[in-house]
Each structure stands twice: as C-alpha cells, then as structure tokens.
Amino acid sequence: MRVVVSSDSRYARTPDGRVWTWQVPDYPVWRRYLTAFDKVRVVARVCDQPEVSADALRVDGEGVEVWPLPYYIGPWQYLRCRSSIIDVLADASGPTDAVIVRVPSFLGSHLARIRRQRRLPYAAEVVADPYDVLAPGVLQPPLRPLLRHRCTARLRHECRTAVGVSYVTESYLQARYPCAPGAPTAAISSIDLVDDAFVPAPRSIVRQPAEAVLMSAGTMEQLYKGIDTLIEALARLRAAGLDVRLVHLGTGRLQHQLEKLVADRGVIDRVTFAGWIQPGAPLRAKLDEADLFVMPSRTEGLPRALLDAMARALPAIGTNVGGIPELLPAEDLVDPDDPAALASAIAAMLAAPERMAAASARNLSRARQFSRTCLDPRRTAFYQAVRDATASRTACHAG
Incomplete structure (x- = not known):
C-alpha cells in the first residue's frame, strides 16, 4: 500500500x-x-x-x-x-x-x-x-x-x-x-534524535561564565518565536551589568526588523544573527558553544530546536506555551511577551552554577526519551x- x-x-x-x-x-x-x-x-x-x-x-x-x-x-x-x-x-x-x-x-x-x-x-x-x-x-x-x-x-x-x-x-x-x-x-x-545528537554526559558547571553565550533558534519569517522579546530581555540584562551576548540561529524576512530593534536597544555588539546552520554536526558544534539556550516562543508544538539543545546537555529557559512545559520544569518557564520576567529568569539561571548543572543533567535525560x-x-x-x-x-x- x-x-x-x-x-x-x-x-x-x-x-x-x-x-x-x-x-x-x-x-x-x-x-x-x-x-x-x-x-x-x-x-x-x-x-x-x-x-x-x-x-x-x-x-x-x-x-x-x-x-x-x-x-x-x-x-x-x-x-x-x-x-x-x-x-x-x-x-x-x-x-x-x-x-x-x-x-x-x-x-x-x-x-x-x-x-x-x-x-x-x-x-x-x-x-x-x-x-x-x-x-x-x-x-x-x-x-x-x-x-x-x-x-x-x-x-x-x-x-x-x-x-x-x-x-x-x-x-x-x-x-x-x-x-x-x-x-x-x-x-x-516528529523529531527523532540519532545517537550522535547526544553528548555522553551532562555539563560540569562550577562557576558562572565570565561572558555568557545565550543561544536561540528558529525562523524569522514571523515573530511567533519571540526573538524580539529575547532582544528586549538582553537589553535589560546588559543594563543590569551582566556580560551576556546572544547568538540566534535561523533566517527569515523579518531579520532586518529584528536587527533594527537590536540597534535601537543599544546591543548591536551583543547580538549575532548566525543564519541557517546545517543539521547534524554543524548544528551540534554551534550548540556546544552556548552556555544557555533560550526559547521565548509565543506558540509551539513540540520544538525541535529545544530538543536539539537539550540533547547537547544545554540548560534552557522557555516560555509556558504549547509543548514546551512537557520538556522543561516549571522553574525554567516564563510567560511569553514578558521581557522583564525573561531577563530575570536568565539572570537567575546564570547566577546559580548548581542549578545550571542540574538543568544540564535533567535536559539530557529528557531528550533521550526522543531518541x-x-x-x-x-x-x-x-x-x-x-x-x-x-x-x-x-x-x-x-x-
């Protein structure tokens, strides 16, 4: 048939x-x-x-x-x-x-x-x-x-x-x-992670990173991935004196609009639009460069980008929408469209190495259920x- x-x-x-x-x-x-x-x-x-x-x-x-x-x-x-x-x-x-x-x-x-x-x-x-x-x-x-x-x-x-x-x-x-x-x-x-998608062990995190690399991923064809909210949160983190930068993976017609927002918020030297990264080894290598994955979506099914990051044992912060709460615990979730809450959640996670290490182990274990x-x-x-x-x-x- x-x-x-x-x-x-x-x-x-x-x-x-x-x-x-x-x-x-x-x-x-x-x-x-x-x-x-x-x-x-x-x-x-x-x-x-x-x-x-x-x-x-x-x-x-x-x-x-x-x-x-x-x-x-x-x-x-x-x-x-x-x-x-x-x-x-x-x-x-x-x-x-x-x-x-x-x-x-x-x-x-x-x-x-x-x-x-x-x-x-x-x-x-x-x-x-x-x-x-x-x-x-x-x-x-x-x-x-x-x-x-x-x-x-x-x-x-x-x-x-x-x-x-x-x-x-x-x-x-x-x-x-x-x-x-x-x-x-x-x-x-619809996602199944191959063996190579997983790191062998959780991250050992004993101190707050000197310069924290936040990473997000998703299309910029529409704003439902909430990257504008994350940019607003990044500006708040920088104003509070945190040494953080953002790398976004993905492309889309609204990139110029988001680039203007980056310039308007004064964080142009803190944001990199890395473009589309080929799945497999190139994507895994990019994720391994990050300290924290952030998914500020306004809507989701079950996000592949988040699972890819979790398979690399990345701690993560996400929004309380769609299937994200099925992947992350309540303490790692915020409401969408709330830059202040998102900035606070990111800062709290980065300031707690023990929490980062626990999130790394938990996320890796959860991602294995999608192998x-x-x-x-x-x-x-x-x-x-x-x-x-x-x-x-x-x-x-x-x-």
Whole structure:
C-alpha cells in the first residue's frame, strides 16, 4: 500500500528531477513511513531551479516520491493559485492509498476534505495548535479572530473524522483536539534524535561564565518565536551589568526588523544573527558553544530546536506555551511577551552554577526519551494501525 502525506514544506527541483531542501523534513524523515507502507508520496510545493547549493538535502529517493504542488509564498499568492492547488491535490491520492495529513495546514485540510467528499479514509498528524498560532500578537493576518475560530474548529473536525491521529505532544494537543472514540492514537514527536545528537554526559558547571553565550533558534519569517522579546530581555540584562551576548540561529524576512530593534536597544555588539546552520554536526558544534539556550516562543508544538539543545546537555529557559512545559520544569518557564520576567529568569539561571548543572543533567535525560530507539517502535505501530484502518475502510467502501 502507498501512503500519501501532505506537507507545508517548500522544495526545489533540479533539471534531473531530483527534489531538494535546506531543512527538515528531508528524505530520512519521509523514509520512516516505509516501515509500514510500500511507497511514500509527499505532496508539497515545488519550485524548479537550475541548480542547488552544496548544502542542500535530498528529499526524494528509494521508495519516496514528491507530488509537486504549485509553488506559492504567503496567503495572497495562495489565493491566486488556490483552484490549481485543489486540482493537483485531488489527483494526489487514489482510493486504495492511505492518506496522512499533517495539520493544521491549508494543504492538509484540503486533502482531508477531498477524502471525506469521496468517503475515503485519512489519518492526521497534529503538529501545532492554530488557536495559539493565531493568538493576538503572534500572527496578524486579516480577519485573525475569524481565522482563529475557523481553523481551530476545522482541526477538531479533522481529528474527529480521522481513522487515526498522532500528536507531537504527550497531552497538550490531545486535550484540545481529541480523536474519535476507538481510533488509534499516538503521542509521537516528529523529531527523532540519532545517537550522535547526544553528548555522553551532562555539563560540569562550577562557576558562572565570565561572558555568557545565550543561544536561540528558529525562523524569522514571523515573530511567533519571540526573538524580539529575547532582544528586549538582553537589553535589560546588559543594563543590569551582566556580560551576556546572544547568538540566534535561523533566517527569515523579518531579520532586518529584528536587527533594527537590536540597534535601537543599544546591543548591536551583543547580538549575532548566525543564519541557517546545517543539521547534524554543524548544528551540534554551534550548540556546544552556548552556555544557555533560550526559547521565548509565543506558540509551539513540540520544538525541535529545544530538543536539539537539550540533547547537547544545554540548560534552557522557555516560555509556558504549547509543548514546551512537557520538556522543561516549571522553574525554567516564563510567560511569553514578558521581557522583564525573561531577563530575570536568565539572570537567575546564570547566577546559580548548581542549578545550571542540574538543568544540564535533567535536559539530557529528557531528550533521550526522543531518541530514535524510543520513538521508532511507536511510530511504526501507528503507521501500521493507519494501514490496517485504511484497508478496512477501503474494503467497506468498495463493498
């Protein structure tokens, strides 16, 4: 049986037909589905390019193909090619295919609706919470309150009508978006950490660093990662006399806006925008340079960047949103959009070497629960349950 999986990713295709990306999900992610399915078709936006850079990651490969959707960026481009997108989605899956939609997502929701209209089954992977993503101060699209209500209601309906649902959190998303009674469900992070992701032992921290390196990571396409809040907190720390600097990993169209904020707050010599860092050894080496990881997000599912940092035994401060409280204890959490509280939490952590050492050990231990060894059996079991449920429903439909 083939599985068709929707993705919000944007990929590049070279003239040889190969498909590429510069960040996950890449081929190793899509290959996971082959543990239960014979073939994988990834439905995603694809842009033709004459060539790609040497650091590009392969998306397609043995057992995995990409079904290209019209390439768009942002809601206005989406609206202009919406009818073409729906036409391509309608042809992406057949009656004997299993379908897994990664939601919330316009593309995933369209594909789920097509399957319901055809009285065919689909499963869902819930990777984020639209209620939080569309909260005040996170994203500001036109008609935000209406979109928040509609997207939340739609995701609830998609979960109730799916033949199986997996969630990236352990309980947070499950409570808001329950599946149908009796449907197979699983708490499976989309992240699985390979053995090399982990340091062998916690950090030995006996004194406060002379110059503390704070590190954050995430897209700057929108402000939901809260990097502006962290910059405000950094300015407060510097004003209080703490010798700290910030390194942010990631790219995005709002970088210039954040750079202006850095200049306005007088910390231009204290902030480095390091750009995109390739996953694997380059990212691990960068994380190892930090003293404290900070995740000031306004919304999250279960953040990979935080887990990557925890696997390097980094102490961390995060916000009390989404799945972050499932990873960090209450004493390491603050409310979002509160620079004063964030600055206070960072200062308190840096001033307590024993607390830093304890956080290092605790974070490393927690991250090990997201190792490939731990997650692969649960993921395979869920995929097999989706395959069985699809075969059963398809047989009933055919009959």
